[in-house]
Structures are given as C-alpha cells and as structure tokens.
Amino acid sequence: MKRVILTLLALTLLAAPGYAGTKDIIYASESTAKSLDPHDTSDTYSGAIERAICQGLMGFDKDMNIIPLLAESYTFNDAATEFIFKLRQGIKFHDGTLFNANAVKVNIDRMMTGKYKRSSLMKPVESCQVIDDYTVRFSLKEPFGAFVNAIAHPGSLILSPKSLETYGDEVSKHPVGTGPYIFDEWVSGDHVRIKKNPDYWKGKVNVDSITFRPVPESGSRLAMLRAGQAHYIFPMPAEMIKVAENDPKLDIIKQPSIIERYLIMNTRYKPFADVRVRQAVNYALDKDSIIKIAWGGAAAEADSIIPSNLQFYKKQAAWPLDIEKAKALMKEAGYEKGFEVVFLTPNASNRLRATEMAQQQLAKIGITGKIESMDVASFYNKLEGQKKDDANPIPFIGFGGWSASTGDADWGTRPLISTDAFPPAMSNFGFFSDKKVDDFITAGLASASPDARKKAYADLQDYVWKQAPWGYLFVDTLMAAKVKNLKGIYPMPDGAFLVEDAELTD
Amino acid sequence: MNKKIAITQKKTPFSIFLHKFKQRKTAMIAGIFIVLLVLIAVFAPLVAPHDPFKVDYGSSMMPPSFEHPAGTDLYGRDILSRIIYGSRISLAVGFTSVFVGALAGVTLGIISGFFGGFLDGLIMRTSDVLFAFPGILLAIAIVAILGPGLVNVVVAVSLFSMPTFARIVRGSTLALKESLYVRAATSLGASKKRLMFVHILPGTLSSVIIYFTMRIGTSIITAASLSFLGLGAQPPTPEWGAMLAESRDYIGVADHMTIFPGAAIFLTVLFFNLFGDGLRAALDPKTK
Secondary structure, X not given: OHHHHHHHHHHHHHHHHHHHHOOEEEEEEOOOOOOOXXXXXXXXXXXXXXXXXXXXXXXXXXXXXEEXXXXXXXXXXXXXXXXXXXXXXXXXXXXXXXXXXXXXXXXXXXXXXXXXXXXXXXXXXXXXXXXEOOEEEEEEXXXXXXXXXXXXXXXXXXXXXXXXXXXXXXXXXXXXXXXXXXXXXXXXXXXXXXXXXXXXXXXXXXXXXXEEEEOOOHHHHHXXXXXXXXXXXXXXXXXXXXHHHOOOOEEEEEEEEEEEEEEEEOOOOOOXXXXXXXXXXXXXXXXXXXHHHHOOOOEEEOOOOOOOOOEOOOOOOOOOOOHHHHHHHHHHOOOOOOEEEEEEEEOOHXXXXXXXXXXHHHHHHOEEEEEEEEOHHHXXXXXXXXXXXXXXXXXXXXXXXXXXXXXXXXXXXXXHHOHHHOOOOOOOOOOOOOHHHHHHHHHHHOOOOHHHXXXXXXXXXXXXXXXXXXXXXXXXXXEEEEEOOEEOOEEOOOOOEEOOOOEEOO | OHHXXXXXXXXXXXXXXXXXXXXXXXXXXXXXXXXXXXXXHHOHHHHOOOOOOOOOHHHOOOOOOOOOOOOEOOOOOEHHHHHHHHHHHHHXXXXXXXXXXXXXXXXXXXXXXXXXXXXXXXXXXXXXXXXXXXXXXXXXXXXXXXXXXXXXXHHHHHHHHHHHHHHHHHHHHHHHHOOHHHHHHHHOOOOHHHHHHHHHHHHXXXXXXXXXXXXXXXXXXXXXXXXXXXXXXXXXXXXXXXXXXXXXXXXXXXXXXXXXXXXXXXXXXXXXXXXXXXXXXXXXXXXX
C-alpha cells in the first residue's frame, strides 16, 4: 500500500509541473489542411495556419486592415507600375537563415514561375529586383492599384530560402518562416501542430503549442468544446447557437465577414437580360427572413455589391421587400404571368435552405421552378461549364457566394461582374456585361492612389447596385465559439484566423 | 352430401390462410395500420389539417400545439400535414418500385429456372453481381448516374429488388418443373408459355407475396434514405426522408421536427415487416 501511495505521489510530482507549465490549445475546425506551402494553397484554412508560421512583407490585422510585417514601409509611382519595399532588419527564419532582400526575391521568383496555385497573385509582376540588402523593387507590366493587397495575401508569404533549397516542393510538408510559431507536425488528413517560436522578433509568444484538428461534423465540434476537448471551434453552427449561449463556460465570437451571398441570374439571355426582371427579383426577396431562418441569424443584409469590410466599400440603399412593385416591374417587362427557372444550389444545408426560401418567395411574382442541389464541386463545374453563346440557354437562379480574400474592392467585383470574367476564365457566372461597369473597374486599377481608387469604386457601386446583376442577399457573420479562459484568437473577415496573440489564462 | 361440402369449404387454401393469419395478433395490428395508412394517403387532402406547402415565416419551428399537433417546420409549415402528404409519396414509391422489381424479377426467374442452360447462367450471374453490392450503395450509384429525383429512386430500388425475386422464383420453378402435375401437362402437349405462366407461376406466388410485402418496408426506407442524402425528392416535396434531412441540424433545438417524420418512417417500415412475417407464417407450408 505504502508503495502504491509513494508511486502515485512520485507520478503526481512528475506530472504536475509539466501540466501547469505547458499551454496547449486545440483549435477544432470544419476544414482539413490541404497544403502548408503558402504559394501553392488555395483554401482559406490552410492559408490561415501558414500565416501563423510564415509572414509576408505586408499582412492583415484582425479587421483586414493592411499592416506592415516584414516590410517597414513601401512607396509607389503615380502610374501604379512600380512598388518599392523597405525591409525590416535583423529578423531570422526558424532555421536560422537571415531574412533579407534576396530571400524575398527567391520567393517571388518561385511564385512567378506560374507553377503554383497562388502564382496568379504575381501575374502583374514583370520583375522583382534586389536594390540593396533591405530594399526590393517590383516592376509591373501594367498599372495594378491593388498590388499591396496581393503582397499582403496569405499566398505571398515568405519561406526560408534555405528550406526551399532543401525541400523543393516538399516544403509543403516542412514550412519554415519567420512567424510566431514553428511548424511541428502534420498528420495528413488529421491534425497540424505548431509550437512556440522562442525567438520571435515581435516579442513573447504566450502559448506553447496549437493543434489544428479537423472536426467536420458541426454537432461534434460543439460537443468537443463543451466537454473541454477543444478550446476554440470554427465555425460555430448557427443552428445550435441557443445551446452554446446557455453554456456558462463558453463565449461566442461574432465577426462580420467579407463573404457576400447572392442569387446568380444569367443576364445574357431572356428573361434576366431585362433589368426590370432583375429588379423585380430584388424587390421580391425577403432578405430578413432568409437571414433569420436559413442562416440562423448569422448574416447582415447586403448593402452594396461588395461587403462593408472591403476597402472602398460604399453603402447603398437596401432593396425593400415590395411584392406589388415587383409585380408591376414584371408586368412592365412583359412577364406578368411569370416564367420558369431552375434553382441551382450546392447541397450544404444552409445554402439549400436559402434557395428553398428564394423559391418560395419568387413564386409570389410568378417565377417558379425546381431546385437542383448538388455537391459544391458539381455545382461550380456546372456553372463553369456554361457557354457564352448558348443556343438553348436555361434560365437559372444559382446560389452564389464570394469571399474577396485580398480585402480589396477589385477582387470583390472584377472576377464577378466584368466582361473579362466570363467563365471559365473567372466567376462571372451570370455573364453580366456592362461597358460602364468595365470602365469603372479598369479605372479602379489604373492608380495606386487611394483617392482615385475610392472614387472609381464609389461610382461603380452606385451604378451597379441599381443594375441588379444579382439578387442581393446578405453578408455572412462569422461565428466562432471558445472557452472563456482563451484569449487572443481572432476570426478574420475572410474566414481565416489570427493566433499570434493567443493566451490561455488559468 | 351437405356435410361433405361443408368440409371442403373449410379446407379452401384461403380459409386456412385466414385462420392461421388471425392467430398472429401483431400481424393483424400491422395489417390494420397499413390499411389506415393507405386510406390516409388516398384521402390526404381531406385528412390533413393544413396546406402542406403554405409557409409562414412568423411561426417557424413552433413546438406541437393544438393548432399544429406535430408542430411546424423551419418555414412554418404544418408538420402533420406534411407527414400525411408524405405518406402518399412513400407508399407510392415503395409499392411501385417493388412491383416493377417483382414483375421483372419473377419473369426472369421463371425463364431462368425453366430453360436452364446458358440463359440461366447469364441471369443468375448478373444477379450475383447485383447481390455483391450493398443495396443502398447500389441505389446511390444508380441515382448518381441517372440524376436525383423520385422517378430515378423508383428505378434504382426496382433494380436492386429484382435479383432477389428472380432467385426466389427460380428456386420454386426448378422444384415445380419436376413435379408430377407439370410433367402431366407437358405430356398432354402444353406449350412452354402455358407451362410457365399457367402451371408453374401460381405455385411460386406465395413466396413472392411474402417477399413483396417485406420488400415494401425496405424500399420505403431506401427511398427515404436517398431523399435524406438529397438524391431523392427535391424540396418542397414533403417526403419523410427529405423532412428529416431538413431538420437534422436542429436536433437539440427543435426536436419535434425530426421526431415526427422519423416516427412515421419507423412505424411504417416496422408494420410492413410485421405484416410480412404474419404472411410468411400463414402461407409457408413448412411452418405449421
């Protein structure tokens, strides 16, 4: 007996200091990491983990404002064709390599080979030159006012040149950067673990490790958090918000996103070619109910073609719910008796619900039709497979959504409503084409001066809002939930997150 | 003379069947439930308290009340009315798909058993291939190829009901083919068609009927599963499986939205199986 007690005592003594000393956080998420090579990552989740390990010249704070990270400052010429970055000195990568202009060039050149998923970010770049050890210059092929946003994007993170040499493209499994956390372990299809960087250039990191664990089923995610098996979950399922609110151990975090949801209509063909029909759709949609019922309240009504968190956003007057006016517009357009469409939607339950509600509401003005729901990949394949000149176009209404991950108005408009963005090139799935819109979009990129860009995008938003290329719906509100003693993890408007300031109090 | 007639009347196959069937209480209850369900389905517009498609966002997810005995769903539609209308779909899908499957399966089975040889090999090996897939997986594959929709669900379920019917009937056919009365008919010069459909087919029917009834339950649950996965009925069709799929995110928040359609599926399938069990007990000569 005595022996048992002694053993127990010894074990406790051994275990106790370790337990009190390490602070390990478990982040449970819907998604699974797909790559840890920033230049070759197209999903937000992997990008966010990379951001904890690596840093770019510029970055975003938790509200998507651009902040300098590895660069101290930058300058550009009036034509927005040349950008010069002054780099911060004395920073080392996790493998001890010194961060300097050459490291930047190695990374940018790698992206410019065009081989990687994020190579498109460097598409406007003609060349990247090292001016001195801590100055780099980017020369662009044509004016690109949103270039700093491309530099701040998680696709443009800087990897250690030595690691690129050692691992080549296998760097996706061994990312080495300058960030607050060092890559520790990635069990493919399962978790990614990162650990504290003791020599972080900005200062002390407060937790010892963070484990990113995929838990796709939303009910189990919440259950894990409530049972103390996770410290932070994202997304918090909106349907179960009441359960989480009633749990005194939990905090719910809400953050307006940059994800806009809308109904795509094929505007190239009758009947949606008529602006009055599209306006009628906007008058007939009961956005408020859709948000409440289909989205569990986790959204705010759209009030411009871009979400309010994007740069150069300008608020517009909301489309009120007005069935009479919608009917009158339909009559004016010659569709008093209505017409049939196909409702296309990904089969995720919230999107299906929103489409079902749109179907219920549009039936009131005579727009009726069946819902075709399919998995996300098939849905986008179907939209991308459309032809510009289709002899027998099927009028459809599709449930669309877009996250403008550069945080800039350009990426929230150009890929979606410009004539150059017809599929399969980009995502203008409704074939919306308007000379004025194209001109505003070009003007927005012609300069890097904030005032000129602001003017162009304000005009664009004023004009296109009334043109109603989409049935405007809402902007998602991101919801995460965490245990009360965890601080400093922030969800970002694009669905990513920042863990740099994470802290676990006792 | 009179007495003799009375004895023969008592011994008609149907009266024996009825006598045996009545002894199984559960099967009787199941039978009554199925008759009721069919009546409800036929007279749905008269029975349902509300319009199953009428949305009312103001009364979203209301718990059961006097006005809505099974509560309302996400869009404020009356769940009881939707279940009542849904019974039409489930019964129609269950019955049609098994009927089509049985028709094709029985025909193939008789052909296979009667002719033997190459045809037999071909039909039975094809059945073996179909047997190798778990039913629901095969149905998913078929619907994935044909596209979602109730009609395609019927096709899928019929297709995977077929081989079992074929096999059952083939077995009986093989036995009956050698029986004395069939041999007699052959020697009297009956045509092959006549032998197959007049002399052999009736002999296989009892086992077909048993399996038919059991199979309806399975088909209803398969159709509901496919709709649950979004491959069957499309919204706003009030299909039971689709109703479950719509409300499963709200388990723990609004339980009534899943309990009632779930119970409808459960009870219907259970009663079809009990009814089938009763039939087997009554029809199978081996169970006295």
